[in-house]
Amino acid sequence: MATWSALFKKDFRLTRTVFFVGLVINFLILSLTLFVDVNTGDNLYLFIPLVVAIAFHILYLPILLFISLKTEANHLHLWLHNPRSAAALLLSKVLNGIVMAVVSLVVLYSMAGSLIISRFELIEAYWTDTWTAGLLIFPHILMISIMFGVWVILLWSLYHALKYRIGRWTWLALLGAVILPTWIAALIDSTDLFKQLTQWGSMELNFTTFLMDPIPLYAGEYLYHFIVIVGLFYLSTWIIDRKVEV
Amino acid sequence: MRNVIEFTHVSKMYKKRSAIKNISLSLPLGKIIAIVGENGSGKSTLLKLIAGLSHPTSGSVTVNGEIANRRIGKLVSYLSDHDSFYPLFTIREALAFQASQFPDFNRAKAEEIMRYLQLEPDKRIRDLSIGNRGRLKIVLTLARDVPYILLDEPLSGLDPMVRQSIVKGMISYVDLESQTLVMTSHEITEIESILDSFIAIRDGSLIRMADVEELHESEGLGITEWMKKTYV
Numbered sequence: 001m002a003t004w005s006a007l008f009k010k011d012f013r014l015t016r017t018v019f020f021v022g023l024v025i026n027f028l029i030l031s032l033t034l035f036v037d038v039n040t041g042d043n044l045y046l047f048i049p050l051v052v053a054i055a056f057h058i059l060y061l062p063i064l065l066f067i068s069l070k071t072e073a074n075h076l077h078l079w080l081h082n083p084r085s086a087a088a089l090l091l092s093k094v095l096n097g098i099v100m101a102v103v104s105l106v107v108l109y110s111m112a113g114s115l116i117i118s119r120f121e122l123i124e125a126y127w128t129d130t131w132t133a134g135l136l137i138f139p140h141i142l143m144i145s146i147m148f149g150v151w152v153i154l155l156w157s158l159y160h161a162l163k164y165r166i167g168r169w170t171w172l173a174l175l176g177a178v179i180l181p182t183w184i185a186a187l188i189d190s191t192d193l194f195k196q197l198t199q200w201g202s203m204e205l206n207f208t209t210f211l212m213d214p215i216p217l218y219a220g221e222y223l224y225h226f227i228v229i230v231g232l233f234y235l236s237t238w239i240i241d242r243k244v245e246v
Numbered sequence: 247m248r249n250v251i252e253f254t255h256v257s258k259m260y261k262k263r264s265a266i267k268n269i270s271l272s273l274p275l276g277k278i279i280a281i282v283g284e285n286g287s288g289k290s291t292l293l294k295l296i297a298g299l300s301h302p303t304s305g306s307v308t309v310n311g312e313i314a315n316r317r318i319g320k321l322v323s324y325l326s327d328h329d330s331f332y333p334l335f336t337i338r339e340a341l342a343f344q345a346s347q348f349p350d351f352n353r354a355k356a357e358e359i360m361r362y363l364q365l366e367p368d369k370r371i372r373d374l375s376i377g378n379r380g381r382l383k384i385v386l387t388l389a390r391d392v393p394y395i396l397l398d399e400p401l402s403g404l405d406p407m408v409r410q411s412i413v414k415g416m417i418s419y420v421d422l423e424s425q426t427l428v429m430t431s432h433e434i435t436e437i438e439s440i441l442d443s444f445i446a447i448r449d450g451s452l453i454r455m456a457d458v459e460e461l462h463e464s465e466g467l468g469i470t471e472w473m474k475k476t477y478v
Contacts (some may be wrong), residue, residue, distance in 0.1 A: 006346030011336050077326045079297050082347050083319040166261050242315060245324075246299045 003084065007092040015068050019100045020061070026104060029053045037115065047130065050112045054134070057141050058106075060101040061094070061149030068093050071158045076160065077246045086240035090153060090233070094146070099146055103197045105138060136205065150232045151178075153184065157236045161243035198224045229238040249275045249310055251394060252295055252425075256305035258291055265291045267450040268305070277442040278427045279412060282434060288450040290327060293396045296428070297324040309394060320350075323390040327399040330426040332382050333372040337365055337381075337382060344386050356409065358390035359419055363411060368383060377408045382411055388419045395420060397429035401436065409436055416440060434470045444469050449478065 012019075032049045040046065072079040082089060116131065155174050162170040188194050201219025251273040258266040263295065266288045273279060281289045281379060294300035295307045298318040307314040309321050331340045337360070345351040347366055360367065361380040374382065381405065400416075401409045417440050422426045431437055437457065446454040 003346050006343055010332060010343060014332070075326075075329055075331075077294075077324070077328065078330050078332075080299055081297065081319045081324050084347070085317070085318050167261050197259045218440075241317065243301070245301060246294060246317075 004088065004092065007082075007084070007089065008096060009070060011092045011096045014071050015064050015096065015100070017105070018064055018067055022100070022104050023107060026053065026107050027112070033111070033115065039127065046113070046115065050108060053177070054105065054108055054141060056138065057101055057105055058148065060104065060146045061145040062152045064097040064100060065093055065149045065152045069153070070227050071162065073156075076244075080240075080244065080246060086237040087233075090237060090240070094149065094153075094233075097149060098142065098146065101142060109134065109138065118121040122187070129207045133205075133207055143222075147229055149226065150236070153236045154232050154239075157239040160180060160241070160245070161239050164245055251428075252306075252308045253292075253295075254306050254308075256295065256302045256307055258288075258295065258300065259303045263301060265450050266302075267297070269447075269450075269452045271445065271452060271455055273394075273426060274358050276282075276422045278416070278422070278440055279429075279436060279443045280434065280441050280469070281428065281430045281445045281446060282469060283447040287390065287447050289447065290398050291450075292429075292447070293315060293324065293428065293430060293444075295399050295459055296394070297322050299324070319348075321392055322394045322396060323387045323392045324399045325350075325383050325387040325400060325421045327402060329379060330386065331371055331379075333370075336368055336370050337374075339432075340369040340371060341367070341389075341452065344389075348390055350391045352389050358384055359385045359388055359415060362415060362418075370432075374402050374438065377405060380408065381412070384415060388415065389400060392406050393425055395406065395425060395427045396442075397427065397431075398431070399430055401431055401433045409433060413437055413440060424470065434473065435468075438469050441469070446473070446476070 030051050033046060035047065037046050079089065111135065113131075151159075155177065157246055158174055158177055161174055162238060198220035199218045203217045203219070204214040205217065206214045253269050253271045256263065256266055256269045281292055283289050289363070291300060294319075295302060295430050296309065296314055298307075298309075298314040298316045301315070309318050312318060312321070314322075314326075332343070335343060341360070344356075345353050360398065363385060365378060365381055365385065369378075371379070372383065380400070384397075384400060387397065397416075400412060404412070413436055415436075416427060431438070439469065441458045443457050444461075458469060461467055461469065465472065467475070
């Protein structure tokens with residue numbers, strides 16, 4: 001445990017500047033929101049800067065992981081010489097990113113909450129509906145961010161596995177590694193078999209104040225995305241343990 | 247299981263360039279061995295192959311019977327010719343991190359080598375001079391109680407006084423009962439006195455592996471003279 005916590009602390013230190021810069025940006029966005037609030041009064045425009053900031057968190061993990069891995073690439077022999085498995089080394093970075101993203105999102109949500117809490121007592125139901133929708137967006141933003149983050153890890157691993165083998169063609173291979181699976185996934189997603197396999201455990205979300213139709217969600221789809229994330233992560237660890245060279 | 251590093255018909259290509267050509271050799275425990283050769287002859291690649299940080303294109307490299315992949319780091323302590331630490335750490339933090347990641351890291355030995363090399367533990371690594379960075383790399387690498395210590399150009403870029411203290415440190419802190427030290431260096435004259443054997447390579451091919459004593463007896467030459475004769 002001490003081994004892993006030392007790794008976690010080191011990874012935090014590698015990216016803490018980005019984390020703190022992110023928090024400062026959050027506070028700037030709060031200032032902008034307050035400005036909108038003062039100038040427009042009680043309406044949903046208030047949320048535009050906050051929504052943009054929350055949506056931007058989709059890129060939080062990819063950016064953080066890219067910076068962390070890029071720093072490791074500056075002295076790759078040092079990182080690779082660590083006898084821990086690639087899974088342990090990468091998990092430390094991913095969890096670091098998740099913790100930072102969660103803290104950043106919680107800060108944004110707290111700001112948003114403090115702005116609208118007084119309005120919960122008002123008759124406009126859209127305030128509470130907006131808040132509930134916002135809470136549901138939270139785990140989805142994280143999930144999408146993790147998915148993109150794992151893609152960054154995979155592409156980084158591929159790059160370092162191929163750079164001495166195929167040189168300048170590596171970028172083409174990486175492009176292929178993005179386009180081909182995306183195309184295949186799009187084909188699979190559109191089949192009836194895929195729908196049968198994933199569209200189970202249905203839930204419906206109703207936000208009647210701003211959406212006419214309910215939003216359908218399926219537990220099967222969440223499981224599918226979870227399996228994809230684990231699969232891509234495992235593939236990256238396999239590449240790093242067996243193929244990446246300095 | 248044999249306590250040796252074993253190369254069996256190892257070749258290594260980087261794209262179309264051949265870095266190592268069909269090398270077979272074994273390195274036993276309890277020796278100080280230098281890998282010598284011209285720039286770009288494949289010396290660093292040999293060390294990286296042992297450390298599992300590079301993979302043979304053909305053939306195999308084993309360390310104590312295990313295929314050398316990156317996780318062979320548990321048996322091998324590797325010092326790169328590049329920086330081998332996170333610059334955000336202080337020296338003390340670098341030692342603590344190394345100790346946390348390598349169960350074989352001997353903290354007392356590290357403290358001793360650090361004192362011997364006159365490093366100040368509270369200094370931040372990014373503020374260290376090249377000489378002190380070189381010394382710190384030596385501390386981090388030699389303080390591990392592993393069978394194999396690999397040093398890639400440990401004396402490169404250091405002034406003669408630092409070089410001398412590092413060479414002395416190698417003799418003092420490597421336990422030849424249980425460890426083998428393999429290093430590459432261009433400063434052959436400075437390390438020759440502590441060497442047991444040498445491996446000479448040229449353009450990726452092994453041209454000679456012998457004991458230094460045997461070279462003295464058979465040809466009456468030191469490694470430097472032998473290299474001048476052979477390479478020029």
